[in-house]
Amino acid sequence: MARLTSTLLGAGIGMACTGMALAQDDTIKIGVLHSLSGTMAISETTLKDTVLMMVEQQNAKGGVLGKQIEAVVVDPASDWPLFAEKARELISVQGVDAIFGCWTSVSRKSVLPVIEELNGLLFYPVQYEGEESSKNVIYTGAAPNQQAIPAVDYMADELGVEKWALLGTDYVYPRTTNTILESYLAERGVGPDDIHVNYTPFSHSDWSKIVADVIALGKDGKQVGVVSTINGDANVGFYKELAAAGVSADDIPVMAFSVGEEELSGLDTANLVGHLAAWNYFETAETPENEAFIEEWHAFTGDDSRVTNDPMEATMLGFNLWVKAVEQAGSTDTDAVLDAIVGLEVPNLTGSTAKVLPNHHLTKPVLIGEIRDDGQFDILSETAPVPGDAWTDFLADSAVLDADWPGKGCGMWNTQTESCVQIQSNY
Known part of the structure; x- marks a missing residue:
């Protein structure tokens, strides 16, 4: 409970710092759609804090397009249908230009029809099952071939x-x-x-x-x-x-695939030592970029015990890609940002780069880590960045599908019939 209280207090400080002295007419709004209560709160609150940190840092650099960024935070409360309601509120009422959020696939699936209906833009930062490519989503977590x-x-x-x-x-x-x-x-x-x-x-x-x-x-x-x-x-x-x-x-x-530093923090790891996890980032990565990120995180939260994890890196990548795409497009309009974002690259925290692919997934390295008794990971293996595959090669119905938004305007292009499938896979 003490750690959760510290998390929420740190978040509140971050929100206050982000929002102070912002002129309403001179801001660009983004939505933060993460559970701050309910069963997913501990995991998702950290990602909310990450977005607020990135906003604070970008505003210190002058914002984007000459305007400060304002983060509009809502709490879908680990209630999957409420994610859709809050997404609609963020776009239709608050007028946000992009949303950073969701954790579970069921929350993303709940939000997806709203985002597509209203032509919003979602950056989704958690590893998932693949079998999806939406025009309105940038998937910054791992697909199955990347984990x-x-x-x-x-x-x-x-x-x-x-x-x-x-x-x-x-x-x-x-x-x-x-x-x-x-x-x-x-x-x-x-x-x-x-x-x-x-x-x-x-x-x-x-x-x-x-x-x-x-x-x-x-x-x-x-x-x-x-x-x-x-x-x-x-x-x-x-x-x-x-x-x-x-x-x-x-x-x-x-x-x-779902046990990382945040889940291990505060637990007795005696029963877990030696077991493994697969992610695209571990806090123990020895790079200047990671060292700087951890230092910035501790400074922002005011708590040197706060760990970093893979979904935090994916959140950071998504935010930096959005900023870069907005600056290249000269606009926060969804279509203009999506036209600009494919092919953009930003540094990751393990020493290589993340590139946005035509299927709206990223290139990501694959790391295998062994759990230590301090709740951190010894990195046993690391690959070069792997292109994320929206549709797996190992299911017959999916193996014939590609996603190519700039070239085909399609997330489900059937390479055999050379046509765009309109109904998502049942998997």
Whole structure:
């Protein structure tokens, strides 16, 4: 509770600093659409704070197009339909020129029809399941080929994993990601009997049978690995049950896609040490850019214990790309910004650059990290930037699709029929 209070106080200070002395007629408004209450508040409040920090820094440089930026913060309260209502309010009532927000895929899916109807612009900063490309969204988090697929390759090639437990929370991101991974593993020659899939509700607590099932996979002597799309506090019980069963990271390694520095902060990491996570950024990245970002974050929040994480970097990338596109377009108009943004590049925090692709995804490096007892990660592997793929190559209906907004004006271009599909995939 103390850490959450500190987060909210830091956010309030940031909002005050951002909003003071701004002349209403001389500002450019952006929306911040992140949950400040409810189950997602701790994760999303950090991203709200990140946007406010970026606004403060950009305003200190003179703003954009000669105007100061005003951040309009709303709280959708971890209520997925309320995300759509708040997005409509931001665009239609507040008149924002861009929105930075959403975390879960269900919140993004809720906002999507509103953004498209009103021709708004959303920068979405969290890793997701892919199978989407909207004209009105810039996806600054990882697609499956920038996280899930390379993580499986690492486990198979470096750890010798032969049998797979795909464990996830029961909603769209884990289900779609695991559907892709099942198909990918089959292409790698893994038989269906060597893949175990299980879904649990948010905040699931009784992991005894599931862990027993995972352990049983290895009775034939094959190396078992867990690919985890478990979200939220359910992770605590899962790792505790593994430890209680005497299972270490050496016995059955867990590769998580939703456990990062923020989730580990303040937790007892004794049960997690040695397990793995795949992201595009870790706070332990040793670059001048990252060192400066961490220093700026601590100065903004007034708290040197506040960690950084992957969605924060993705938020920073989205904001900097928006500023660069607005300046190049000479306008904040959605269509003008979208015309300018494809092909733009900005530095990331790991020493390379992020480039906006015609499918509205970015190039991002893939990092594999091992959890340390201090809640940070030792970086074991890092790739060159990988182009994000909106439509996976490992599902038949998606493999024939491309997204090309500047060239085709289409997010679902069927390369076989050479036509634009109008209905999104069911995955």
